[in-house]
Each structure stands twice: as structure tokens, then as C-alpha cells.
Amino acid sequence: MQQTNSHKRVQPQEQVDLLALIRYRYLAYWPLFLLAIAVALGGAYVYLRYATPVYKISASLLVKDESKDLSESNIMTSLDLFGSKKNIENEIQILTSRTLARDVVRNLHLYGEIFQQGNIRDIVAYKDAPVQIRFLEPWNIKNGAPETVPLEYDSAHRRVLLDSKAYPLFDTVSTRWGKLVITPRAGVEVPEKSCYLRVANEKQTMSAVLSRLKVTPISKLATVIKLEYSDVVPARGEDVLNNLISEYNKAAVADKNRLAASTMAFVEERLRIVTGELSEVEKEVERFKTGAGIVDMGEQSKLFLTSVQENDTRIGEANMQLSVLDEVERYVSGKTEGVNVVPATIGISDPVLLELVGKLYETELERERMAKTTAENSPIMQSLKKQAEMLKPGIMENISSQRANILASRERLEAANDRFMGMLRTVPGKERALLEVSRQQAIKNNIYTFLLQKREETALAYAAAISDSRIVDAAESASGPFSPRRSMIMGVAALAGIVAVAGFITLKDMLNREITSRADIEKVTSAPIVAEILFDESKEPVVIADGRRSLVAEQFRSLRTSLSYIGLNGDNKTLLVTSSISGEGKSFVSLNLATSLSLLRKKVVLLEFDLRKPMLSNMLGVQRDPGITNYLVGKSSLSDVIRPVPGNEFLFLLPAGVIPPNPTELILNGRMEEMVRHLRNMFDYVIIDTAPVGLVTDARLLAPLTDACLYVMRHQVTPRLYLKLIDELYRNGEVGKLNLVYNGVKPRGVAGYGYGHGYGYVDEPKNGKSKKLIRNIFNI
Numbered sequence: 001m002q003q004t005n006s007h008k009r010v011q012p013q014e015q016v017d018l019l020a021l022i023r024y025r026y027l028a029y030w031p032l033f034l035l036a037i038a039v040a041l042g043g044a045y046v047y048l049r050y051a052t053p054v055y056k057i058s059a060s061l062l063v064k065d066e067s068k069d070l071s072e073s074n075i076m077t078s079l080d081l082f083g084s085k086k087n088i089e090n091e092i093q094i095l096t097s098r099t100l101a102r103d104v105v106r107n108l109h110l111y112g113e114i115f116q117q118g119n120i121r122d123i124v125a126y127k128d129a130p131v132q133i134r135f136l137e138p139w140n141i142k143n144g145a146p147e148t149v150p151l152e153y154d155s156a157h158r159r160v161l162l163d164s165k166a167y168p169l170f171d172t173v174s175t176r177w178g179k180l181v182i183t184p185r186a187g188v189e190v191p192e193k194s195c196y197l198r199v200a201n202e203k204q205t206m207s208a209v210l211s212r213l214k215v216t217p218i219s220k221l222a223t224v225i226k227l228e229y230s231d232v233v234p235a236r237g238e239d240v241l242n243n244l245i246s247e248y249n250k251a252a253v254a255d256k257n258r259l260a261a262s263t264m265a266f267v268e269e270r271l272r273i274v275t276g277e278l279s280e281v282e283k284e285v286e287r288f289k290t291g292a293g294i295v296d297m298g299e300q301s302k303l304f305l306t307s308v309q310e311n312d313t314r315i316g317e318a319n320m321q322l323s324v325l326d327e328v329e330r331y332v333s334g335k336t337e338g339v340n341v342v343p344a345t346i347g348i349s350d351p352v353l354l355e356l357v358g359k360l361y362e363t364e365l366e367r368e369r370m371a372k373t374t375a376e377n378s379p380i381m382q383s384l385k386k387q388a389e390m391l392k393p394g395i396m397e398n399i400s401s402q403r404a405n406i407l408a409s410r411e412r413l414e415a416a417n418d419r420f421m422g423m424l425r426t427v428p429g430k431e432r433a434l435l436e437v438s439r440q441q442a443i444k445n446n447i448y449t450f451l452l453q454k455r456e457e458t459a460l461a462y463a464a465a466i467s468d469s470r471i472v473d474a475a476e477s478a479s480g481p482f483s484p485r486r487s488m489i490m491g492v493a494a495l496a497g498i499v500a501v502a503g504f505i506t507l508k509d510m511l512n513r514e515i516t517s518r519a520d521i522e523k524v525t526s527a528p529i530v531a532e533i534l535f536d537e538s539k540e541p542v543v544i545a546d547g548r549r550s551l552v553a554e555q556f557r558s559l560r561t562s563l564s565y566i567g568l569n570g571d572n573k574t575l576l577v578t579s580s581i582s583g584e585g586k587s588f589v590s591l592n593l594a595t596s597l598s599l600l601r602k603k604v605v606l607l608e609f610d611l612r613k614p615m616l617s618n619m620l621g622v623q624r625d626p627g628i629t630n631y632l633v634g635k636s637s638l639s640d641v642i643r644p645v646p647g648n649e650f651l652f653l654l655p656a657g658v659i660p661p662n663p664t665e666l667i668l669n670g671r672m673e674e675m676v677r678h679l680r681n682m683f684d685y686v687i688i689d690t691a692p693v694g695l696v697t698d699a700r701l702l703a704p705l706t707d708a709c710l711y712v713m714r715h716q717v718t719p720r721l722y723l724k725l726i727d728e729l730y731r732n733g734e735v736g737k738l739n740l741v742y743n744g745v746k747p748r749g750v751a752g753y754g755y756g757h758g759y760g761y762v763d764e765p766k767n768g769k770s771k772k773l774i775r776n777i778f779n780i
Helices: 002-025 027-050 074-079 088-095 098-108 202-212 234-292 299-333 351-370 379-424 429-463 486-511 518-524 551-566 586-598 616-620 628-632 663-667 671-682 698-705 722-732 766-777
Strands: 055-063 112-116 131-135 147-154 159-162 165-168 172-175 178-184 195-199 213-217 224-231 469-477 529-534 574-579 604-609 643-645 648-654 685-690 708-714 738-745
Touching (some): 002 486, 055 234, 088 224, 088 234, 088 351, 112 131, 224 234, 224 469, 234 351, 234 429, 234 469, 299 379, 299 429, 351 379, 518 529, 518 722, 518 738, 529 551, 551 738, 574 586, 586 604, 586 616, 586 685, 586 708, 586 738, 604 616, 604 628, 604 671, 671 685, 708 722, 722 738
Parallel strands (some): 604 685, 708 738
Antiparallel strands (some): 055 469, 213 224, 643 648
């Protein structure tokens, strides 16, 4: 019944025992943890002291997005004749393109970095370098690893020594990296420490710039792009971002101006032709009037002339529209690779055709922009190509329809003019001739005025062309470096110190084959632990005496109190003491427990039943022969082998006697039961110190004659593999009511230092306290 209750008690405490294990295993060594943390923080401080700080430079850019609802004012919309909204994802790809990165590298001449040598690390001298080097032929820089050469500035002779070769300032010099121009920096002093130049080719420098660049949208709903750049030199990072934004805006404006320039060229060409035709007509009118002497026309002639002029104007507009349609048709049907200029659509008022042509142009322009960052066979490029091919048939069909309508309208106008001309035949010949000449003049004049108006509109749009992006925040570096992060490095270092010590302790415990803690026992077996006996450094066999107040003595007194709870009271007075192997202190526990019971003036007899390796007789200084073996073979009586322990009138010993060759057979010869029965009648307590149960069967044979069993285990001595044996003995009851005594416990860490102080238990010299503390800390 006792075993069942104990088993039920252990199970719900598994979580608490785990916490106790952590507290016992790790917190006991908090000085080691503090030492490891201090060393780790010291190393982290040294690392932070000499590590190269990296700064984060950020900027933000507002761009249009065709998927977002961003409206413009009517004035800006009217001026932006050739503008188009942008896709935010495409703009991010353009900002991170190699083309823009190459432009930035070329503008800032980032091919060569000047470093100042330091004691621990070298420092990039961006604006602190004494000279500035411009690479005029960067394509001559060879591929391969960046090349490093010594650099020395000779201000007295106004020259620079590169790899021990002198180059003058301000002149274009030829080097193995192509032509260079070296200029001094105003206001920068010559550094005391030596410098060197590291040269990398364009591809390497461009890749380095792109690897440090990060472009992301602020959110899915916003059209603001955030640009981040990391660099060890904040000023250089700011220059890179600002130059990148500038090149991006220039490219955007250039794309918008291409269409305006194409339209302007078309208008100028038409103006040149119409101006010549108008000049010829005006000269013809002047010659006719001068030769015919015509001054005025009749009212009827004016009416006919007005009608004919209006029709001719419409016919001219129709011809103009047909010309424009021809240009659009050639653009759609005769487009070649690399040409992406849409012709002017002046005079065409059909919204469907204008919309289709505009979509085709936007598609081709988008395809050309995407080609900078996307392969030709990518799904996006194929989709844009297919979209353009789908638009062309519709445009051609619309052009055909428009041409048919214009031709029909022109035929009607020409028929009307024929009727008017028939009427004009009745007008005198001179007047009719003048009318014809004046009609041609009015037609050319109207066309000329129309082209002048369109030229001014195109020039206004060209001059007002601005980028579709706006700088929200210019490039600016953070106030402090973001790498290495001081708090994170310190935190990681402290954590590494903790993990190192904890890992060492855990690995040591994992590799330890012996029991090192109470948790090791409770994790495997449910047998109750009735006492924990600390390791006694005095090496005395008897640690308890009347008036002795040591901590170990008090623990034996506590064990004595626990005997009644394990069933040793009244007529139950026989106690078996055993262990797993030799050296666990079962004889020590038996002797001191018997001594503790005798201090209560109880008659206690101690049986030295470890017949193979008896220890009690030597510990007490009692003669071993005759003893138990003599009694078992019938050569001595019980009164002959019972000996009083010197100095203790209540404690008696039955020594082992002569070591026999067959201890097991002696136990089974039948005299053992008689001896135990007589001892029960003679003494208040009978304590049997038997052989280890893990080696021989003596304990199992003696267990039926006893009322309880104390199973002794020793810290860092008892192998862990015996824990399963102990649990089996406890569950099967082979050695009776088994209870555990955890002996020889050595305090770990500072948990054991001062244990018992304040209760009068510990009395040790002051010079031994510090030694004990250090020994406990390193007792892992």
C-alpha cells in the first residue's frame, strides 16, 4: 500500500521536478554564468570597437500608378499632351536596373576607392581623400579581382604616386586602367597614414551598388517608393541615391519628349512644304491682278467664291486627313524593330482611332522600357507583343473605314465645286481666273495657320515636359549605424556566454554515467527518497554523537525520524540496508543510523552481513572473529558473537566473522531465521548491513526476514544504469519495502555554500569557506 501511494505521488510532480532540475543544474553555477557573460561582453565590446560600421541611407519617391486613383489638375492635364501613367512594379524594376546603376557608377566615378590604412581596419576615404580620380575609359579596367595599389600624394611637387609611378595633377594621364584625371580636393589635408587605391571594373562596381540597394513600395495602396542603400560611408550612399533618382527622372523625361519631338518634326516638315506652296500662290495672285488690272469683284462672284472656298477648305482638310491616315497606316503596317515613334494624328477627330493608336504606342513604349530589365522571351514581353499584334488589325480596319468616309466626302465636295464652277463660267473670264487663284491662296493660308497652331501646342508640351515622379524625401543617412547593432551584438554575446556554460554543464551531465542529482533518480524510478546525506569531508566513520550539531548529523536524525513512516515501529524493528555496488556508503549509513537510534536509548544491534567485504568491524575497531559466519556454521552461540560498541552502551555489533567461500549457502542453512528471531526479542532495532544487491543475491535472501529496506545510492558513484534495476526491485518487492537514501551529495555551485549557516549546523574555519565555495562552483 505504501508503494502504490508513493507512485501516485511522484507522477503529478514531474513538471515541478523539471523546474527543480533546472534550478539545481544551472542556477547553482550563476558565478560561472556571470563570468562567461562578462568575457562574452568584453569580446563583443572589442568587436564593436574595431568593426566597420554600416549606415543605412533612405529616400522616398512618389510615382504615378495606373492602378491607383491619382488625378491631376485640368491645367497640367492639358499641358501633358504625351504623358502616361506608370506601373509601380515596373518603376521598381527600372530603379534597380543595371542601366541606371551603370549611369550612377559612371557619374560618381566609383571604380576606384581610396583607403587609409589603420592599425586594425582600413577606412574608406570618400571625401576625406587628398585627391579625386576620374576614370575616362572605365572599359579598359580588366576583369578579375579588384586590384590594390599604394597611393601617395606629393603636394610639394603636385603629383600622385600610384604603385611608385608618378602622375601629374590636372592632366589626362594614361595608366593600365585607361586614361585618368587626378585632381586635388580643396581643404583636405594630407593624411599621416599611408593610403592605397582599390580599382574594380564596371561590372563589379555596378553589382556592388545593386547589392546594397533595396527598393520597395511603402504599402500596397500607396504610390510612394522607398529606396534604401547601405554603405560604410554615409556621404557616398547619399550621393548614390540622389544620383540614381536624378538619372531615373532624366530617363522618364526623355521618354516623354521622344513623342513630342517626333510630332514637332512632322509639323515642321509640313510647314516647310505649305510655306513654299503658299508663297507660289500669292505670287501668282499678285501677277494676275497686276496683269489684268483687277481691283474689285461683284457680289455674285463673292458668293460663289465663298462657297467654293469653303468646299476647297474641306477638301484640303480631307486631303490632310488622308495624308495623316497614310502616315498612321505606314506606322502600323511598316513598323521595324527599334523604331517606336508614333506619327502625329493632327486633323483626325475619330476617338476610336485615336484611342487605338494611343494604346498601341503605350504598349510599344512599355515593351521597350521593360526590355531594359526583362528578357525578350519572358511572359511579360510576349504578352505585350501579343497585345500589340491584336491592336493592329483594329487600327487598320478603322483606317480603311475612315479613308472610305473621307474619300466619299471629298467626292461630294468636288461635285459641289463642279456645280459652282459651272455657274462661274458665266462670270467674265478675268474674274473667274482671279477667283481660282484666290481660292488656292485661301486654302494654303488656312493650312498654314493650322500647322502654326499645332507647332506652338507641341512646343509648349515639349517645354512643359516633367517627370512623372516627385522626390518626397531626398537621400539622408541615419544618425547612427544599423550594423553592427550594439544592443543586438551585446545581447547575442551575453546569450552566447549563457549558452556556452549551459551547454558545457549539459554535455558534462550527459556524458556522466553516474547519478549527479536527485532529479536523475526521480526521472527513472518511483521509489521514495527518504533522506539525502551530504558528503562528509571529515572522513570519520561516525558523524553523529550526543550534542553534535553538524549538518550531516542532523540529516541522520531526519532519517531516523522517517523510519516510522516507512513501517519500522512497534514489532516491525528489522531494517535491511543494501546498495547497487560497493563504495556507495551503505555501511556508513547503517552505522550512523544505528548510532542515531542508540542516542534515543534504544538498544540497537548492527549486523555486518556483507560477508564478502565486511567494513563495520574495521570502522568501529571491533574484532571480527568470531562472528556471524561462526554462528551460522554452529561453532559459536549468539551471545559469543554479539559485541558492544566501545563508548556506546546501547549499540551492539555482530561482526562478519571469518570470510566464507560460500556466503549464500550459509544464509540458506536455516540458522539465519533463528538468529533474527532471537535478535528481535533482545533489541529494539535490528539493522542488517548486507552485500550490494547489484552484485550478489544476499539482499534478496535476507529481505523476507526484514520489515523495511534502505537502498543506498551515492552521488557521482552509483551508475545510472542501475536505476532501472532499482525501479524493478521497488515494483516487484523483491527486497521488501524499498526506500532510497541519496548519500554523499556534493553541493554544486553556490547552492551548497553556506547551507546550514544560521542554524548552528556548520562550524568551519573562515579560510575554508572560500575554498569550499570555489570547489562547489567548479563541481560540475
